Amino acid sequence: MEAIREVETYLAQARDALLEELKELLSIPSVSALSEHRGDVRRAAEWIAEKLRSAGFEHVELMETGGHPLVYGDWLHADGKPTVLVYGHYDVQPVDPLELWESPPFSPTVRGNKLYARGASDDKGPTFLHIAVLTAMLKVHGRLPVNVKFCIEGEEEVGSAHLHSFLERTRDKFQADLVLISDTTLVGPNQPAVVYGLRGLAAAQIDVRTAASDLHSGLYGGAVPNAAQAVAQIVASFHRPDGTVAVEGFYDRVRPLTEAEREEFAKLGHDEDELKRSLDLADLWGEPGYTALERMCARPTLEVNGIWGGFQGEGTKTVIPCEAHVKITCRLVPDQDPQEILDLVERHVQKHAPKGARVTFVRQDGGKPYVAPYDHPALQLAAQAYEHAYGQKAVFTRMGGSIPVVETFSTLLHIPIVMMGFSLNDENFHAPNEHFSLDNFDKGLRTLTYYYHQLPAAMDGH
Structure with missing residues (x-):
């Protein structure tokens, strides 16, 4: 000493x-x-x-x-x-x-x-x-x-x-x-x-295309697919109402938290009410059966990072968008593999893409x-x-x-x-x-x- x-x-x-x-x-x-x-x-x-x-x-x-x-x-x-x-x-x-x-x-x-x-x-x-x-x-x-x-x-x-x-x-x-x-x-x-x-990371962008161009909603509304609506349906399919990820196979390789690990998290004395107050949240959200701290640090997630498409300006434009996009990231835990998770998410997206939507799945950054x-x-x-x-x-x-x-x-x-x-x-x-x-x-x-x-x-x- x-x-x-x-x-x-x-x-x-x-x-x-x-x-x-x-x-x-x-x-x-x-x-x-x-x-x-x-x-x-x-x-x-x-x-x-x-x-x-x-x-x-x-x-x-x-x-x-x-x-x-x-x-x-x-x-x-x-x-x-x-x-x-x-x-x-x-x-x-x-x-x-x-x-x-x-x-x-x-x-x-x-x-x-x-x-x-x-x-x-x-x-x-x-x-x-x-x-x-x-x-x-x-x-x-x-x-x-x-x-x-x-x-x-x-x-x-x-x-x-x-x-x-x-x-x-x-x-x-x-x-x-x-x-x-x-x-x-x-x-x-x-x-x-x-x-x-x-946690590891898997990221992707989902591009949706319908018609060759934006269309007049009065002339074509009710008869043609809407790219923004298609993206919204895809995004809505990612989670169940209880907050769990709905992608088939997403949790298959997740290594469970041990009791010793959960005891260590409990020792931190994390205050969920204070978390809500500090972030001005009406409520927390996420996978049931785990504390917010466990979900934030040691459970996998699928998050929407950005979504865009159609008219964004002031006022109204009566248009049916022909393209829309969403960026997503998944935070991963042992023993999930980024490429395997992206395979599962891509399969899910193609399965849940509504009629008339042509989907391109673009893989981006990843880390184990x-x-x-x-x-x-x-x-x-x-x-x-x-x-x-x-x-x-x-x-x-x-x-x-x-x-x-x-x-x-x-x-x-x-x-x-x-x-x-x-x-x-x-x-x-x-x-x-x-x-x-x-x-x-x-x-x-x-x-x-x-x-x-x-x-x-x-x-x-x-």
Whole structure:
């Protein structure tokens, strides 16, 4: 514990300097989705690479992926100790609508013990915590208690478009004993959570066509099919009145929640009435037999994300639309496969398409779900590390969202993935006024210091 205290003391004394370094990184507009920021994205990668080099990491390079570069670096001198692959991303979301920002998105500003900037919470801030802690260990002790490799990418916000194929080609370089990721959230301001599962994703667009053009409703009404009505009928067929998905075979491969998992969800004390109030909802909705939290985190869904067709303008236009469209996504759980689910949904759509509707089913993004064995010592140590810093026992939970790279790492490297986040759900990532709690900045440094130091003992013999 003395080694941990020495590093924590160093980090506390260097806190202001560390914040200034993070502000430097946050000031780089590394928006991966916009071509005009391509140079800025590379500049952020170079900034991180230089930080790793100056800290004493070796083999630091910008690896070309076919898109934005990936930052690699390593320190591999802890003989006989575990190797940790640290994953993060330095790219950020676009900032629109700009007028809703209270301070410029790339001029990092502290207000009320929160650091405001695009990327502060997702994911530059949490990624920087790892760099800061490992750098401090090298400065204080001249070595690390574990071996470390960095994989910090620049395309997470555009779906990690090139990462899977890149890692397939280079997997030997990234082989490790576990992956450590800080791109998830805490349950609350002082309630740490070890995320051991993520839902997968399957997405599609359904295009419906009827006549060659829109038709006059007075001349043709009652005799020809209506594309907007056809889409509405298809959408209505997706769910039963009780909220379950009506697609045949949709639940066939769903791995049931264990009693232990349901007990962990119950410990979170989720208030469904408060959820309704906070979202201004008259009522909740969804699959019966599960709590709202279980449905949001650990049960599969089919959601309509957008629906359009026909006349949208002011007033009335007496027209029968000849085309209409709907976008859907399914959140998936183990052991559902995205392509199999899309097969089932496409079959359902074709079966329920009304007479006269020509349907095209266009497959889009997908990613497999992931669940780790949360009794693994690397995950159990994460809970202990949180408790060390927060003074609060961590809970184990699944997250309703998807991080496609997690399943990629699991499939290619066959090692456990430990997800230790420090962000909060209300920190406006992907929205104006994104921010990062400086309380979690400080506690995150302590959490990771404990984790890296204690990992060799936790993994001994595993």
